[in-house]
Amino acid sequence: MTESPHPHSNPDCRAVSELLSRVGDKWTVLIVKALETQSRRFNELKREVGGISQQMLTRTLRMLERDGMVTRTVHPTVPPQVDYALTDLGRSLAVPVMALTEWTFANLPEIHANRAAYDGAMEDAA
Amino acid sequence: MTESPHPHSNPDCRAVSELLSRVGDKWTVLIVKALETQSRRFNELKREVGGISQQMLTRTLRMLERDGMVTRTVHPTVPPQVDYALTDLGRSLAVPVMALTEWTFANLPEIHANRAAYDGAMEDAA
DNA sequence: CTGTATCCGTCACGATACTG
């Protein structure tokens, strides 16, 4: 946990920021969740996640594979079959992510109430 | 933890996704970190975070305020003085975020190694 | 089936100038 006057310029903090961006992107968590219980084929994932384009599924899987979060196994059959599975690293990431998820569920009512109050105050001012 | 064939369309899961995006954006975590120990004034925050534009600082603070993560206190002095502070909600969010941060530090070497291996394999193929 | 290539719209973000 390095200290720096400008967290931004610190390489370690940039790494954390980068990881948070990955987790915060539109599809990563949904894909990891879909792989949580079992390995999946490409189109299985596409159906399971729902609403994702082929392009984004491919891109996100490549990033996850590069970081060692998922493995990609090609079976040289015809038609081709590719299985994606979580690695231990990917599964271990799911733990703190789940903590954030549970925090969200626990505090969702309060957040919604806060927003309603804020928006109400804003339109009073307007 | 609601079940749905298409997580995307589930309002609870969208809320989680939204929260992850907020945490995953470029500045939120850095601002929360800067407010962790004490309340800060606008330009104090700007200096502390480092590299953020006025516009993004304002926007991010507004979002955090709307969600009830920070309070905004205006002192009617001249020149004007505005203090930002974390709420209990904001502080409680910091807990699971820190868990993710620590996971990152713990697994950074492995991730870097994975990337190097992946990139190496790629340029072999090329 | 499992991708890659291409095009395109949107929006987050940055820089700058201006205001109370």
Add this chain to the structure above:
DNA sequence: CAGTATCGTGACGGATACAG
């Protein structure tokens, strides 16, 4: 000091067509 207004840019993400 603490913002708001405006404009520009690039990355992100979707749709579609094509390929092995």
